[in-house]
Amino acid sequence: xxxxxxxxxxxxxxxxxxxxxxxxxxxxxxxxxxxxxxxxxxxxxxxxxxxxxxxxxxxxxxxxxxxxxxxxxxxxxxxxxxxxxxxxxxxxxxxxxxxxxxxxxxxxxxxxxxxxxxxxxxxxxxxxxxxxxxxxxxxxxxxxxxxxxxxxxxxxxxxxxxxxxxxxxxxxxxxxxxxxxxxxxxxxxxxxxxxxxxxxxxxxxxxxxxxxxxxxxxxxxxxxxxxxxxxxxxxxxxxxxxxxxxxxxxxxxxxxxxxxxxxxxxxxxxxxxxxxxxxxxxxxxxxxxxxxxxxxxxxxxxxxxxxxxxxxxxxxxxxxxxxxxxxxxxxxxxxxxxxxxxxxxxxxxxxxxxxxxxxxxxxxxxxxxxxxxxxxxxxxxxxxxxxxxxxxxxxxxxxxxxxxxxxxxxxxxxxxxxxxxxxxxxxxxxxxxxxxxxxxxxxxxxxxxxxxxxxxxxxxxxxxxx
Amino acid sequence: xxxxxxxxxxxxxxxxxxxxxxxxxxxxxxxxxxxxxxxxxxxxxxxxxxxxxxxxxxxxxxxxxxxxxxxxxxxxxxxxxxxxxxxxxxxxxxxxxxxxxxxxxxxxxxxxxxxxxxxxxxxxxxxxxxxxxxxxxxxxxxxxxxxxxxxxxxxxxxxxxxxxxxxxxxxxxxxxxxxxxxxxxxxxxxxxxxxxxxxxxxxxxxxxxxxxxxxxxxxxxxxxxxxxxxxxxxxxxxxxxxxxxxxxxxxxxx
Numbered sequence: 176x177x178x179x180x181x182x183x184x185x186x187x188x189x190x191x192x193x194x195x196x197x198x199x200x201x202x203x204x205x206x207x208x209x210x211x212x213x214x215x216x217x218x219x220x221x222x223x224x225x226x227x228x229x230x231x232x233x234x235x236x237x238x239x240x241x242x243x244x245x246x247x248x249x250x251x252x253x254x255x256x257x258x259x260x261x262x263x264x265x266x267x268x269x270x271x272x273x274x275x276x277x278x279x280x281x282x283x284x285x286x287x288x289x290x291x292x293x294x295x296x297x298x299x300x301x302x303x304x305x306x307x308x309x310x311x312x313x314x315x316x317x318x319x320x321x322x323x324x325x326x327x328x329x330x331x332x333x334x335x336x337x338x339x340x341x342x343x344x345x346x347x348x349x350x351x352x353x354x355x356x357x358x359x360x361x362x363x364x365x366x367x368x369x370x371x372x373x374x375x376x377x378x379x380x381x382x383x384x385x386x387x388x389x390x391x392x393x394x395x396x397x398x399x400x401x402x403x404x405x406x407x408x409x410x411x412x413x414x415x416x417x418x419x420x421x422x423x424x425x426x427x428x429x430x431x432x433x434x435x436x437x438x439x440x441x442x443x444x445x446x447x448x449x450x451x452x453x454x455x456x457x458x459x460x461x462x463x464x465x466x467x468x469x470x471x472x473x474x475x476x477x478x479x480x481x482x483x484x485x486x487x488x489x490x491x492x493x494x495x496x497x498x499x500x501x502x503x504x505x506x507x508x509x510x511x512x513x514x515x516x517x518x519x520x521x522x523x524x525x526x527x528x529x530x531x532x533x534x535x536x537x538x539x540x541x542x543x544x545x546x547x548x549x550x551x552x553x554x555x556x557x558x559x560x561x562x563x564x565x566x567x568x569x570x571x572x573x574x575x576x577x578x579x580x581x582x583x584x585x586x587x588x589x590x591x592x593x594x595x596x597x598x599x600x601x602x603x604x605x606x607x608x609x610x611x612x613x614x615x616x617x618x619x620x621x622x623x624x625x626x627x628x629x630x631x632x633x634x635x636x637x638x639x640x641x
Numbered sequence: 642x643x644x645x646x647x648x649x650x651x652x653x654x655x656x657x658x659x660x661x662x663x664x665x666x667x668x669x670x671x672x673x674x675x676x677x678x679x680x681x682x683x684x685x686x687x688x689x690x691x692x693x694x695x696x697x698x699x700x701x702x703x704x705x706x707x708x709x710x711x712x713x714x715x716x717x718x719x720x721x722x723x724x725x726x727x728x729x730x731x732x733x734x735x736x737x738x739x740x741x742x743x744x745x746x747x748x749x750x751x752x753x754x755x756x757x758x759x760x761x762x763x764x765x766x767x768x769x770x771x772x773x774x775x776x777x778x779x780x781x782x783x784x785x786x787x788x789x790x791x792x793x794x795x796x797x798x799x800x801x802x803x804x805x806x807x808x809x810x811x812x813x814x815x816x817x818x819x820x821x822x823x824x825x826x827x828x829x830x831x832x833x834x835x836x837x838x839x840x841x842x843x844x845x846x847x848x849x850x851x852x853x854x855x856x857x858x859x860x861x862x863x864x865x866x867x868x869x870x871x872x873x874x875x876x877x878x879x880x881x882x883x884x885x886x887x888x889x890x891x892x893x894x895x
Contacts (some may be wrong), residue, residue: 559704
């Protein structure tokens with residue numbers, strides 16, 4: 176392959192998919208920026224503070240995880256630890272089997288995508304219905320999310336209407352309200368039939384053991400209102416030290432992710448239903464998932480674990496806008512995914528080592544990140560890791576000879592002059608792949624190597640002007 | 642986080658880091674930089690042994706190769722004077738990138754020290770020397786591209802301060818100005834489709850405001866965008882900020 180996989184994918188992406196991804200990300204990004212800068216005097220300072228809180232939390236998980244376990248247990252929840260995806264899936268299945276349950280309704284959670292829970296449950300004879308509208312559409316299409324907040328950003332409403340018709344959810348109708356109403360009608364029955372409701376967690380407070388969930392559709396509330404057993408699947412990096420830390424994090428999450436002051440629903444879950452409450456789950460399980468996170472914590476890329484999954488870096492990223500999410504071949508796309516996915520891949524790192532290359536290092540991701548993750552630095556670290564591990568990198572010019580030249584001034588000056596030959600050769604005749612890739616799309620300026628040095632010397636000889 | 646902390650400027654002598662792009666293609670930009678600095682009464686030394694800041698290999702992931710070049714650069718720019726560079730990208734390499742790739746090296750201190758005295762040209766003029774006015778005249782509508790590697794630094798703002806100070810210059814804003822042009826160093830040749838799609842979008846926005854000249858503090862972005870526009874058969878006039886400042890002193894556009 177001459178070029179990088181993600182570049183090939185982008186080149187072959189349908190024009191209308193690119194247009195809808197571009198329009199949607201651009202609009203959200205611009206609204207996000209306006210909202211933050213209209214409402215706060217110094218939003219960048221807020222991002223820094225939020226980053227410090229999360230960094231502190233991930234660097235002190237050994238303190239906070241036992242503390243949160245203790246709080247959750249005191250609140251009446253059962254706590255489970257899953258080191259791997261397999262173990263997380265098996266824990267869910269074990270909880271369901273112990274209740275004789277076969278039907279689950281689930282809210283949107285990226286960690287369930289990461290461990291491929293729905294698949295696992297289906298294989299084991301359980302139904303796991305996605306209740307977030309976007310995820311529901313992904314599920315009926317046997318597709319994959321292409322954005323961490325808007326899983327169906329790559330689909331248009333005509334495609335969705337066709338899927339609904341195919342699934343027997345009514346005659347073709349691409350009116351968004353109709354689509355939503357039909358999904359709601361279908362899902363109401365699923366909520367009522369289910370025994371188990373599964374959610375993720377946006378944050379878990381170590382101080383109170385409260386689990387915080389944000390949604391816009393209210394589906395997570397239905398998952399918990401109708402079922403008798405709540406399972407929360409939580410990545411270990413979701414801990415925040417104190418309840419009051421949620422103030423700043425929630426303020427930034429809604430604005431950064433969907434350009435809302437707050438999402439429509441913000442739930443604080445303190446435990447299973449109490450004796451005084453008429454409804455709600457009688458049983459609550461919290462499964463903390465590691466699945467490679469402690470290994471990430473041991474690397475110099477640990478800052479990526481601050482991520483609160485808002486998607487702002489995807490929205491602003493010019494590469495994501497051109498390539499869309501599936502180009503990244505992993506659950507987490509975009510700038511955050513280009514760091515997190517290869518790291519979580521562990522020994523399969525080489526297969527995703529091209530992801531960190533898919534960036535012009537423009538730094539826009541860092542500029543919008545609500546927890547101020549230095550994403551470009553982390554991309555660079557992973558590029559260096561790939562180089563050190565000898566992973567091939569199509570299209571990247573080799574740097575050894577260049578470095579030799581650039582550390583020997585005499586050779587450098589000679590090649591500045593020698594380069595002038597390029598002006599007399601048709602570019603096509605020069606067998607340097609990088610030059611060909613450049614000249615295929617762009618004119619090359621005339622080579623004027625050494626001219627400035629000549630000018631400088633000539634000037635030094637002249638008497639100073641009066 | 643960028644290490645943007647700078648040693649205050651004392652004295653009026655600087656070392657010029659001309660950049661490899663100016664050394665190979667854009668000699669007039671380097672010459673304009675010299676003339677602009679001399680106009681401000683600054684004595685400009687040009688260390689002859691200079692080559693490149695080391696960024697291509699740093700961005701390409703080959704940090705060992707990059708460090709070799711950075712060590713050469715540190716040696717070449719020995720001394721205490723400020724180092725001025727007509728590129729936000731090479732400046733950021735010196736005060737941020739190089740420091741990152743040297744974090745475990747014994748000589749990281751020397752690299753950091755060079756970073757603290759390396760200035761992007763506009764930042765040096767406005768924030769180093771405290772110059773905010775510019776004499777002369779330049780009658781033109783100017784679109785200014787703030788290059789990405791000056792994010793988080795004072796360079797973009799400083800460039801606009803200078804442009805707006807020139808009589809006759811009318812700076813026009815264009816859509817999605819915060820977006821990258823798509824150059825990205827080795828990215829431009831290993832991701833040519835995405836790189837040029839990003840460039841085309843930038844050109845659309847710039848052309849929409851019909852500038853006489855498209856100006857930046859980084860010739861790498863201009864090489865990409867100018868080259869793309871020329872290949873499309875719709876060339877666009879690109880200049881470095883230093884050229885505009887120099888030409889203003891000489892009475893206007895050349």
